[in-house]
Amino acid sequence: ERGSSFPPLSTQPWPELPSPPGFQQKGRERPRKICCELQLAYLIYSSSVAAGAQSGIEECKFQFAWDRWNCPERALQLSSHGGLRSANRETAFVHAISSAGVMYTLTRNCSLGDFDNCGCDDSRNGQLGGQGWLWGGCSDNVGFGEAISKQFVDALETGQDARAAMNLHNNEAGRKAVKGTMKRTCKCHGVSGSCTTQTCWLQLPEFREVGTYLKERYHKALKVDLLQGAGNSAASRGAIAETFSSISKKELVHLEDSPDYCLENKTLGLLGTEGRECLKKGKALSKWEKRSCRRLCGDCGLAVEERRAEMVSSCNCKFHWCCAVRCEQCRKRVTKYFCVRKEKRERSGGGGASRKLKRKL
Numbered sequence: 485e486r487g488s489s490f491p492p493l494s495t496q497p498w499p500e501l502p503s504p505p506g507f508q509q510k511g512r513e514r515p516r517k518i519c520c521e522l523q524l525a526y527l528i529y530s531s532s533v534a535a536g537a538q539s540g541i542e543e544c545k546f547q548f549a550w551d552r553w554n555c556p557e558r559a560l561q562l563s564s565h566g567g568l569r570s571a572n573r574e575t576a577f578v579h580a581i582s583s584a585g586v587m588y589t590l591t592r593n594c595s596l597g598d599f600d601n602c603g604c605d606d607s608r609n610g611q612l613g614g615q616g617w618l619w620g621g622c623s624d625n626v627g628f629g630e631a632i633s634k635q636f637v638d639a640l641e642t643g644q645d646a647r648a649a650m651n652l653h654n655n656e657a658g659r660k661a662v663k664g665t666m667k668r669t670c671k672c673h674g675v676s677g678s679c680t681t682q683t684c685w686l687q688l689p690e691f692r693e694v695g696t697y698l699k700e701r702y703h704k705a706l707k708v709d710l711l712q713g714a715g716n717s718a719a720s721r722g723a724i725a726e727t728f729s730s731i732s733k734k735e736l737v738h739l740e741d742s743p744d745y746c747l748e749n750k751t752l753g754l755l756g757t758e759g760r761e762c763l764k765k766g767k768a769l770s771k772w773e774k775r776s777c778r779r780l781c782g783d784c785g786l787a788v789e790e791r792r793a794e795m796v797s798s799c800n801c802k803f804h805w806c807c808a809v810r811c812e813q814c815r816k817r818v819t820k821y822f823c824v825r826k827e828k829r830e831r832s833g834g835g836g837a838s839r840k841l842k843r844k845l
Contacts, residue, residue, distance in 0.1 A: 540585025583658030591629030746784030
C-alpha cells in the first residue's frame with residue numbers, strides 16, 4: 485500500500501487531467517498526443533500541488549504547536565512500520581489539511597492567471613443570489629481547484645480497505661472545508677452612491693481560517709469501528725462503502741484511538757513532551773496557549789522549569805552614505821518555560837538556568 489506523501493516528479497504516475505484548450509483527439513496521433521498532453525498538464529499543475537501540500541504542512545504545525553502531538557515531520561509521510569499506517573484522528577487531520585492546501589493553492593493560482601485553461605467562475609453571474617443582490621464579478625474558481633486536487637491527492641490512495649476509505653473521506657473533508665469557508669464579497673450599485681442593488685462574488689479566505697475550521701473538526705472527529713474483519717473482499721468493501729457514505733463529508737473520521745503523546749514511544753516514533761517548551765505569560769496569548777504548560781507538562785506528570793536567558797540581537801540599524809548599514813547590539817532578558825522530569829528539577833533546586841543567546845536579525 486502506498487503512502488500519501490507527494491513523491492518526486494519522476495516517480496509520480498500521470499493522473500488523468502483535463503486537456504488544455506484546442507486539444508484534438510483524432511487519428512493515429514491520438515495516443516501520442518494523449519500522453520504528451522497528460523505530461524504537460526502534470527507539469528503545469530505539479531508545482532502548485534507541491535506548494536499546496538507544503539502550506540498544509542505549515543498550517544498543521546501552526547495549529548498543533550502547543551499540543552502534545554505537534555505535527556512532527558515523520559507523521560506527515562503517513563507511512564511507517566513496513567507500510568502499515570496509523571488511522572487515528574491526527575492522521576485524519578493531516579489528510580484533510582494537505583488536501584485543503586492543494587485545493588486552495590490551485591484555486592488561488594487559477595485566480596492569479598497562472599493557468600491558461602482556468603479563469604473566474606462566472607457560472608452564476610446574473611442570477612438572483614438573495615434579497616437585493618445578484619451573482620456577478622469574478623468568483624474564485626473552487627470547482628477547478630477541487631477537480632484537479634482530487635485527481636492528484638486521491639490518486640495516491642490505491643487501496644480498497646477501511647484505511648483507504650478513511651483517507652479518501654478525510655481528503656474530501658479538507659476540500660469541503662475550503663468551500664465552506666469561502667467569503668462573499670459585494671459591490672453596491674445605485675444612483676449617487678446608494679446601494680439599490682448589490683453584485684456579489686465568492687473569494688477564498690485566508691488559509692488560516694481553513695486550518696482553524698479543520699482543527700475544530702479534529703476535536704469532534706468520529707471514530708468508525710471497521711478494523712475487525714474489514715478486508716478487501718467484495719462483501720467487506722461493500723460494508724465499508726455503506727458505512728462511510730452515511731457520514732457527512734464535512735466530518736473527519738478515524739479508525740483507531742490515539743496513543744499517549746505524553747510518553748516517549750520509540751516503537752511508534754513518539755518523542756513525548758519532556759523537553760518541550762510551553763507558554764505561561766503574554767498579552768496576546770489565547771486561552772489554549774496559556775494552558776500549554778499544564779497540558780504539556782502538568783497533565784503529563786512533568787514539572788515546569790523556568791529558564792532565563794539574555795538574547796542579543798541587532799537593532800537601531802541606520803544607513804550610512806555610502807553604502808553601509810550599521811546596527812547596535814541590543815540585549816533583552818527573556819524567560820522561557822520547559823517541561824522536565826520532577827526529579828531532575830528537584831536535583832537542580834528548582835531554579836532557572838541563565839544562558840546567553842545570540843540571534844542575528
